[in-house]
Amino acid sequence: MRSVHVRAASKEYDVLIGKGAVSSLGTEAKKVCPGALKALVVSETNVAGLYLDTVKKQLSEAGFEVSEYVFEAGEQHKNINEIAGMWNKMAEAGFTRTDFVVGLGGGVTTDMAGFAASTFLRGIKVIQLPTSLLAMVDASVGGKTGIDIPMGKNQVGAFWQPSLVLEDTSFLKTLPDEVFTEGMGEVTKHAFIMDVELFDKLEKANGSIRDDEDLLEEIVYMNVADKASVVSEDETDNGRRQTLNFGHTVGHVIERDSGFTKPHGICVAKGMGIVIDACVRAGTLGSSEAQKMKDLLKLYKLPVSDEITPEDIVKGAMNDKKKRGDTLSVILVNKIGNAEIKKMTAEEFLKFLSA
Numbered sequence: 001m002r003s004v005h006v007r008a009a010s011k012e013y014d015v016l017i018g019k020g021a022v023s024s025l026g027t028e029a030k031k032v033c034p035g036a037l038k039a040l041v042v043s044e045t046n047v048a049g050l051y052l053d054t055v056k057k058q059l060s061e062a063g064f065e066v067s068e069y070v071f072e073a074g075e076q077h078k079n080i081n082e083i084a085g086m087w088n089k090m091a092e093a094g095f096t097r098t099d100f101v102v103g104l105g106g107g108v109t110t111d112m113a114g115f116a117a118s119t120f121l122r123g124i125k126v127i128q129l130p131t132s133l134l135a136m137v138d139a140s141v142g143g144k145t146g147i148d149i150p151m152g153k154n155q156v157g158a159f160w161q162p163s164l165v166l167e168d169t170s171f172l173k174t175l176p177d178e179v180f181t182e183g184m185g186e187v188t189k190h191a192f193i194m195d196v197e198l199f200d201k202l203e204k205a206n207g208s209i210r211d212d213e214d215l216l217e218e219i220v221y222m223n224v225a226d227k228a229s230v231v232s233e234d235e236t237d238n239g240r241r242q243t244l245n246f247g248h249t250v251g252h253v254i255e256r257d258s259g260f261t262k263p264h265g266i267c268v269a270k271g272m273g274i275v276i277d278a279c280v281r282a283g284t285l286g287s288s289e290a291q292k293m294k295d296l297l298k299l300y301k302l303p304v305s306d307e308i309t310p311e312d313i314v315k316g317a318m319n320d321k322k323k324r325g326d327t328l329s330v331i332l333v334n335k336i337g338n339a340e341i342k343k344m345t346a347e348e349f350l351k352f353l354s355a
């Protein structure tokens with residue numbers, strides 16, 4: 001099993017990656033949650049049918065009293081009512097501060113399990129067990145937790161680092177193709193902003209990493225290592241972590257305008273494509289580098305544009321939580337593997353997008 005150590009300012013923990021990693025859940029949980037008697041497994045309807053029994057068995061055999069909270073799958077359920085359901089489950093089961101939550105699922109689940117853990121009894125431990133590519137390479141690592149409100153995605157939440165992330169790459173076998181493709185949005189993002197080696201590996205793999213288990217595990221590992229290095233330097237998004245938002249400022253607007261029906265990773269890919277084009281027009285990115293980036297997105301069946309207008313992007317982005325005062329931190333890539341943060345007012349952002 002591969003391992004990445006995250007050194008966030010508030011907490012250090014391991015991300016364990018490998019085929020069959022779930023079989024070490026009981027042992028690992030006992031190590032990172034000493035004194036715990038109870039565990040709440042949070043999952044959603046699609047994933048629960050596949051893996052909930054295995055996870056509960058692992059935990060019960062390790063001696064924990066296990067309860068579950070399963071919500072209807074989908075971003076539209078990432079709300080406060082479901083969190084209240086989780087709080088109530090834990091209260092009814094008599095959870096104390098040493099007990100813990102397990103998030104079993106994609107990014108919606110790991111974000112919500114983390115948020116429920118961060119708020120119950122002012123904070124209990126959470127172990128993340130991501131099942132989607134997107135959650136493995138991004139959402140489950142780094143402690144961003146939260147829910148959506150009608151005004152926007154992830155507008156309410158907390159930084160709450162997990163005590164352990166266990167990534168069983170064999171879970172990826174059951175992912176529908178479109179969900180796997182969505183995860184590639186975040187994988188390509190890491191390659192663009194910080195990892196030339198990953199870029200080259202993805203290019204060489206020629207669009208097919210799914211069927212090669214060893215390559216897939218290596219790619220997941222490289223992404224987790226990238227994410228861990230960023231979070232270890234800047235846990236709370238005040239500096240380098242903002243570069244992980246490449247494509248997100250635009251992507252979040254597209255996602256929200258679709259009523260959260262368009263997948264996050266697909267919207268991020270569209271956002272990256274739009275920003276790549278704008279960088280070329282602004283003269284900050286060479287056109288051949290830009291073409292290589294867009295070719296990589298297309299190789300992994302990701303879109304590179306959207307019909308949204310620059311005016312609508314700016315209007316939507318000005319409500320985004322990434323806005324500080326009256327400026328936005330827009331993430332640009334000036335060459336493959338190198339991102340920069342540029343502060344822009346609404347007027348500057350509009351000019352950048354429409355030039």
Ligand code: GLY
Pocket residue numbers: 138139141142144241244245
């Ligand atoms: N998904 C971006 C971050 O964790 O900062």
